[in-house]
Amino acid sequence: MNNQKKAAHPYIPNTVPEVQEEMLREIGAKTIDELFDGIPEELHYKKDMNIPKALSEYELSRYIEGILNKNINTKEYLNFLGAGCWNHYVPAVCDEVNQRAEFLTAYAGDPYEDHGRYQALFEYQSLMAELVDMDVVNVPTFDWAQAAATSIRMASRITGRKEVLLPKTISPDRLKIIKNYCSPQIECVFIDYEEDSGQINLNDLEDKLSSNTAAVYFENPSYLGFIETKGQKISKLAKSFEAITIVGVDPSSLGVLAPPSHYGADIVCGDLQPLGMHMNYGGGQSGFIATHDDLTFIQEYPSRLFGIAPTVVKGEYGFGDVLYDRTSFALREKGKESVGTQTALWGITAGVYLSLLGPTGMYELGKSIMQKSQYAMGQLGNIPNVVASRFESTNFKEFVVDFSHTGKSVKEVNQYLLDNGIFGGKDLSEEFPELGQCSLFCITEIHSKEDIDRLVRTIQECIDSISSKEERDGVHAKN
Amino acid sequence: MVYMQKINRDHKVRNYHQAKWDEPIIFELHKIGERGVTLPATEEEITNNVGDGVSAIPLEMLRKTKPNLPEISQNRVLRHYLRLSQETLGAAFNVEIGQGTCTMKYSPKINEAFASSPKMSELHPLQDESTVQGMLEVMYKLDLCMREISGMDYFTFQPGSGTQSLFTMASIVRAYHEANGEGEQRDEIITTIFSHPSQAATAAVKGYKIITLYPDKDGFPDIEKLKAAVSERTAGFVVANPEDTGIYNPRIKEFTKIVHDAGGICNYDQANANGLLGITRAKEAGFDMCFFNLHKTFSTPHACGGPATGALGVVDKLMEFMPGPLVEKQGEKYILNDRLKHSIGKVRSFQGVPQTVLRAYAWIRALGAEGLKDVARVAVLNNNYLYHKILNIHGADAPYIKGKRLEQVRYSWEKLTKDTGVTTEDISHRMADFAHHYWSSHHPFVVPEPFTLEPTESLSKADLDEYIASLTHIANEAYTNPEIVQNAPHNSTIHRVDEQDYFENPEKWCITWRSYLKKTNKTETINS
Known part of the structure; x- marks a missing residue:
């Protein structure tokens, strides 16, 4: 055996030299290099790429696991972060389905290869439609922000107007995405919130609504966790200016909260991540858009919409693309925005999740989150000088805790929590400086009473230790 | 004595039938009272403390009736979706050649093990940087690999696809010209007809007028048309090379120079760069930005159409316009830098799809520099072998210049259809x-x-021969028994769908099951 001979790579069958020679003979070429003759000599990259040599599967495993072990995950530490990505239980069947090689490696087959993919996505659309109580749901887009941004552009095309009103309490990160996606054509104008409740200030909304308003966008629950209760009034006001109402929603709330279609939303959007996706350091996000079965709206979707139809054989369900000629696949720049790879597998997974939970499960999920988050708010609010929640509204899942009167910053509280194995809330002091030292905590069905009590105890300890340190230093804590 | 007889396996095409489970729509599996999963119970102490929780919801915001979701036991839900998965032809199952432009290569299983590790999947994106050093290290190191492969100076993995990468490029082009006071004036982006539809579509979303170049007689974007198209209104140029024809445009450096001379930015669509790894780079061809689809060239699974990642690289002068944050190394620590002076903001939540970044990095490390070059070499060898064989099929052709192609070819059945x-x-x-x-x-x-x-590069010669045999068989059928082709499929899960009417007519289309139930109540039973 020739020791000089290069071993074939397991991922590349035709690295076997004899096979290469046979294929070259067939083509009529002497070397593989010859096949690249179409690339001008001056553009050939002559150096070796500075990338380490190949690892065997075992070596790779050790190497990658070694790197991953530097992470501390939310199973090791107790997690109270939310702010757009939420820690829910993922049923085992969700993982089983989305790890199936058939779904994992499928892509763009037509219904004659991928009937199952079409049916699973049609079912996802249908299940989600029940949750939001509307008749049309798209094949998922990237995330909540993209779904909101596209909803705004749809509204702008429908109304021919170029201004959108958004609440000042919107997630700053989400807003960055919306702003970039809507510019340069659409201007974002912000509606004030009521200082005590966080709710949209209706007077300000009324002042800012005009014949330029394409849409009013708001969220339920809001980024800061409170339930926006004036949805009906907001949508009525919008309607009186012939503007479209868009509501962004956390679907995990819809077992107990009224879906936005019940208070006048024309377009509903949000994120599927709570419905069966692991957090994946943010890689579980997936956006949905829903509307009524109204041609005016349907023809403005950029996304694919799978529909059901009969086949030539009696009794067979078939599927296909509804109004395909809207899309950029069909019309390039003349299509509606653009379409391509987004997050279809998460759509299928959300369908599995909704099938598993059913109506009772979704109700229990909402109820459990309501109970546990109220309990957590109550307990945190019992700590002297801690205000929970900062806003006098009802909250779902997330709430703002105000540490301003403890004399210490959220950063310090979070560092103490981290030192004690807890990921504290999202620090809002940079995003919302007007709120002072506030933090956004997230409680879901996975948090036990003991988890919450441990959080409360640790924060209490943190504040006590800080106070005693300050006393030692001769400094009086504020308040 | 009767000996075992050899089983005849002489057939040239696969004797195949796809799974057909005749599975109902999931709503039809509803059985009142069944449950698929239960959730953790709320402790009695909490209930005693706060009550049922739901009473706190203001009445106008309380859901009055439960959502009309089906109730199904766990086993039946699983069985339903496993059956649907069997009715889906994933790339892992077939000799995947037919989705040109999309680089449907093997997605190694070991990378799935990494992606589903709780050390990856159970990370919250807002965790303190000190607790995600491993994740940041992977992102940083993949950035370094991408710089080697492309010659670009910085990468972001935020875009969730090729389309979102193209959109990000258009956003950066706009921000760049705005920063130079030319935002209003430069309102045109030039692209080509053989490029992905999203090149034109995303630039239009960003407010640009689109100029589309058509191929010249050899199949290259027409350089004379480009010269005529550029002006002080040119904001940017976006192109793939090779385009879908698989022919490398040897004058690409002239193209980028023409655009640069007019003050435009040059964007390279390398969604598919499979024939070029280690062979030629974006930088040397004069590009200012490029992107790679990690779900194409870098092997991460296509996942029915995402989640996915576009790795977007830029030259130094465009760094401050990138979406933030970027991963950087400070001493021994990895950090997130969100202080980019003219950043376009963000295009996707958090850090994009990090589990895909992890898979791509693992794939690169399994290949090394030499293996990456082998990817390109064998992908091109395989393609030229296929090309050579297909040109011998009666009725098939490949337009434009003859000679070698890189990683793919756009063919035509024009003759076969005419015949x-x-x-x-x-x-x-x-x-x-x-x-x-x-x-x-x-x-x-x-x-x-x-x-x-x-x-x-993922397919063997035997795989290619099988695909060629199937195409040859069908071309022969077209000439001898066209009906069998025109009435196909015969061995799929389903037969031909009535597409024209049911997907274009508002009275008939049903985008959800509830819509189907509403609309069919008005009409005769389908297929009655």
């Missing part, structure tokens, strides 16, 4: 009968009756 009436669409359906995926091409069909094949 037999069988179209590329018919052939697509018939290929399904032999367990093959086959895609025509993006619209518009500049090449008549097109099909675009890309074999990648």
Whole structure:
């Protein structure tokens, strides 16, 4: 055996030299290099790429696991972060389905290869439609922000107007995405919130609504966790200016909260991540858009919409693309925005999740989150000088805790929590400086009473230790 | 004595039938009272403390009736979805050649193990940087690899696809010209007809007027038309090279110079760069930005159409316009830098799809520099072998200059269709009968009756021969028994769908099950 001979790579069958020679003979070429003759000599990259040599599967495993072990995950530490990505239980069947090689490696087959993919996505659309109580749901887009941004552009095309009103309490990160996606054509104008409740200030909304308003966008629950209760009034006001109402929603709330279609939303959007996706350091996000079965709206979707139809054989369900000629696949720049790879597998997974939970499960999920988050708010609010929640509204899942009167910053509280194995809330002091030292905590069905009590105890300890340190230093804590 | 007789396996095409489970729509599995999963119970102490929780919801915001979701036991839900998965021809199952432009290569299983590790999947994106050093290290190191592969100076993995990368490029182009006071003036982006539809579509979303170059007689974007198109209004140029034809444009450096001389930015669509790894780079060809689809060239699974990642690289002068944050190394620590002076903001939540970044990095490390070059070399070898064989099929051709191609080819059945009436669409359906995926091409069909094949490096010669045998078989059928092709598929889960009416007519389309129930109550039972 020739020791000089290069071993074939397991991922590349035709690295076997004899096979290469046979294929070259067939083509009529002497070397593989010859096949690249179409690339001008001056553009050939002559150096070796500075990338380490190949690892065997075992070596790779050790190497990658070694790197991953530097992470501390939310199973090791107790997690109270939310702010757009939420820690829910993922049923085992969700993982089983989305790890199936058939779904994992499928892509763009037509219904004659991928009937199952079409049916699973049609079912996802249908299940989600029940949750939001509307008749049309798209094949998922990237995330909540993209779904909101596209909803705004749809509204702008429908109304021919170029201004959108958004609440000042919107997630700053989400807003960055919306702003970039809507510019340069659409201007974002912000509606004030009521200082005590966080709710949209209706007077300000009324002042800012005009014949330029394409849409009013708001969220339920809001980024800061409170339930926006004036949805009906907001949508009525919008309607009186012939503007479209868009509501962004956390679907995990819809077992107990009224879906936005019940208070006048024309377009509903949000994120599927709570419905069966692991957090994946943010890689579980997936956006949905829903509307009524109204041609005016349907023809403005950029996304694919799978529909059901009969086949030539009696009794067979078939599927296909509804109004395909809207899309950029069909019309390039003349299509509606653009379409391509987004997050279809998460759509299928959300369908599995909704099938598993059913109506009772979704109700229990909402109820459990309501109970546990109220309990957590109550307990945190019992700590002297801690205000929970900062806003006098009802909250779902997330709430703002105000540490301003403890004399210490959220950063310090979070560092103490981290030192004690807890990921504290999202620090809002940079995003919302007007709120002072506030933090956004997230409680879901996975948090036990003991988890919450441990959080409360640790924060209490943190504040006590800080106070005693300050006393030692001769400094009086504020308040 | 009767000996075992050899089983005859002489058939040239696969004797295949796809799974057909005749599975109902999931709502039809509803059985009142069944449950698929239960959730953790709320402790009694909490209930005693706060009550049922739901009473706190203001009445106008309380859901009055439960959502009309089906109630199904866990076993039945699982069985339903496993059956649907069997009715889906994933790339892992077939000789995946037929989705040209999309680089449907092997997605190694070991990378799935990494992606589903709780050390990856159970990370919250807002965790303190000190607790995600491993994740940041992977992102940083993949950035370094991408710089080697492209010559670009910085990468972001935020875009969730090729389309979102193209959109990000258009956003950066706009921000760059705005920062230079030319935002209003430079309002045109030039692209080509053989590029992905999203090149034109995303630039239009960003407010640009689109100028589309058509190919010259050899199949290259027409350079004279480019010279005529550029002006003080040119904001940017976006192109793939090779385009869907698989022909490398040897004058690409002239193209980028023409655009630069006019003050425009040059964007390279390298969604598919499979024939170029270690062979030639974006930088040397004069590009200012490029992107790679990690779900194409870098092997991460396509996942029915995402989640995915576009790795977007830029030259130094565009760094401050990138979406933030970027991962950087400070001493021994990895940090997130969100202080980019003219950043366009963000294009996707958090850090994009990090589990895909992890898979791509692992793939690169399994290949090394030499292996990456082998990817390109074998992808091109496989493609030229396939090309050579297909040109020998009666009725098939590949327009434009003859000679070698890189990683893919856009073919045409123009002759076969003229001779037999069988179209590329018919052939697509018939290929399904032999367990093959086959895609025509993006619209518009500049090449008549097109099909675009890309074999990648993942397939063996035997795999290629099987695909060629199926195409040859179908071409013969077209000439001898066209009906069998025109009525295909015969061995798929389902038969031909009535597309025209049910998907275009508002009275008939049903995008959800509830819509189907509403609309069918008004009409006769389908297929009655």
